[in-house]
Amino acid sequence: MSKESRTVRTQKCHGRAITALVGCTALVLAVTGTSAAQAQSRDVARQTLGAGDGWAAYGTGTTGGAAADAAHVHTVTTWDAFKAALADGGTAPKIIKVKGTIDADGPDCATFAAPGYDFDTYLKTYDPAVWGRAKNLDAEPDDSPEGLRRASAANQDAYIKANMPANTTIIGLGKDAGFKGASLQIKGVDNVIVRNLTFESPLDCFPQWDPTDTADGNWNSEYDSAVVYGSTHVWMDHNTFTDGEHPDSTLPYYYGRIFEQHDGELDIVKGADYVTASWNVFADHDKTILIGNSDSAATAAVDRGHLKVTLHHNLFSNLVERAPRVRFGQVDSYNNHFVGGDDYSYSYGIGMESQLVAEHNAFTLPAGVSAAKVLKKWKEAPVTAADNYVNGTLTDLIAVHNAEIPAETLQSGAGWTPTLRTRIDPPKAVPGIVDHCAGAGRLG
Template identity: 45%
Template sequence: MRRLALPLSTVLVMTAVVPAQAAPDLGGQVLPEGDGWASAGGGTTGGAEAAPENVFHVSTAQEFREAVSGDEPKIVRVEGSIDANTAPDGTPLSCGDYAVDGYTLEEYLAAYDPEVWGREEPSGPLEEAREASADAQAERVRVEVGSNTTVVGVGDDAEITGMSIRVINQENVILRNLTLSDTHDCFPGWDPGDGGEGNWNAEYDHLEISGSTNVWIDHNTFTDGDNPGSELPEYFGRRYEVHDGLLDVVRASDLVTVSYNHFEDRDKAILVGNSDGRTTDRGYLRTTFHHNHFDGLGQRAPRVRYGQVHVYNNHYTVATDLYQYSLGVGFESYLYAENNLFDMRDGIGAEEIVANWGGTDIVEHGNAVMEDGRGRVTEVDLVEAHNEAHPDRALGTELTWVPQFHTRVEPVHAIRGLPREAGAGLL
């Protein structure tokens, strides 16, 4: 049998080893041009210009707190799991460790039970002890991030639990590839006048953007983790709520892009603007939400006041007994919603997707629903569905602005696979 001799060049090609591609340097990446409102102004670069001595690897709450402070350009790489409820030396802290002046939940419940106390607001030494205990926890779990900062998770398992991260009066901040879990309040307060029947009110958002500009929030997971609100007990006939929001963009913050995040299993999720009376928010709160997975949320995905807010190409899994609405049209809001996909479950109808919270108009087009995660994607007129069900709170569709900063708006059917792309560990 005759053997064929391959040319040497061919042999080399066949046996060459292709080098493995290095993982992208997430810390050095900046927001692409035109990617939402945060690309406006000077753009959002975070700590991309950090000197080598300002690149930090952190694995404890104390290291994180120290690394994110200050305004110099810096990159903070989070490794593994960080628990905010720890002492500076790393010792775990329970709710009991924060309690001062004799506070206990049992005594609080006994003292302010409406059958005993009535419908007045709690007051006196025990309420003061609750407030002092809350202050002790706040000192540990609230952490403020300075300007020109990139915070990025290393690998696919970087998690910060129990921490309320705050970007207050800062600029040029990036947070990516992080799981932010169970930012719980050990000392919720009882307000007997809230909502007519009373409510428990908790502090601490997972992430608060307040008075800040050019912020990019990308590929993070916001979750209650092992402490879901659905499993919390009831006291005084109301759920004992230990969580506040997942994300707030408030107090004249501006130029924010929220992309490819997974927001899951929370009643009250996202606020843009936190008060009808805060007229200083006019002209600010410009925010873009795109390619996020809003998964099992009860309400506020987002609820908007004042701001020009572009919501496009997001995937909503609408499935919870707490569900009230997804898009909240609030006071002087300018909400532009396009090509979002709503996976409607548990018998929830399209007429419940939009809620009027004192707004007048919403521009929406190209949005669609599908049933139970399968079947045909059907385009729906969200305003028409809302107005037919709620004629006393009818909304208009006046066009007051047109989004200029956005990536390609994909066809709505292309969003079916988005849950496999949104969240931490998927960059």
């Protein structure tokens, strides 16, 4: 791509809203390798991941349901219809078009409660002043308040989770398609595309109290908006992930700890491989993306050599942490825009045997927040961090981290060089491009 054509596209994305959207359409066509004439003649739902576009393009590439016949193309408006469409035809290629916002929450939390479950009784039984802080609740019998909580949680689990089959494309129609309270399970399958959808995070109705989690105890919740679990060739593109109407600031406190009802927005775990997340918005959340979910020997045996993930042209806005937190895998993160909020903790978590490459990104941090916080060291692992800009200034993220946090010195050089990239925008231009073009409703 010539410098001149790149400049033209950048200027389009810096323009007025309608001009920016025209520029976004051009960017989408360029990234997917589709000409304007081809785009007019084919259904966007049949678009496949372009050659070289991140790890999901490796090997066989990612085509989703592009080869679906007419009998396996569905348009859905309800949660039941969506689940039925997923089940239709097994692993035959399928396209599911989502129209409008589909509510996967159910009528209310009381719908999922097991007979006999009572939250006030739960609080009285496990109050640290009564139960103590020395043991967790896992061994509690089925007829105990914790056992009834587990049964209630199982009811919600069965309702809000939807299992993706192989060779599937899920795409939102227009600018207002998505899911409220759904948890997409991309588990043990190959070749899945998810595009142009807004995900409002599931709200766990039945978090578990663990008095042994930190000195003060914690409420632990389930349900990611989407989880890639042991799957391969997955493309997540132009989606928006948010807590929506239920940010953490609206959640109550019990036992002096926040009643946490959110988990992650996108988790990639258990030997998953060849994933590209492009042009998404991740907003208003705490624990955002987890790549590799444990340091344990059993997990290492599954994850080591896998978890190859590319993150590019995503907007991470008003997040606390994990954008992403990485264990094991080779993760390439470039041309993303990170906008820190008041509760900002860190962006990149450097974990067990991770090989993170973070290049050509832009960071917009609040006044008083140091660039040293961008990287967070959890375990000894090398990282490549080059050509990144913080508040418009070229910044060596490793050097500033090591200077200000010498007790957690990071080593430079991830040990590999990414080759699966389609375009690299100048990091100074990234905020204008990504802020205007990323997220649901901006597919073109």
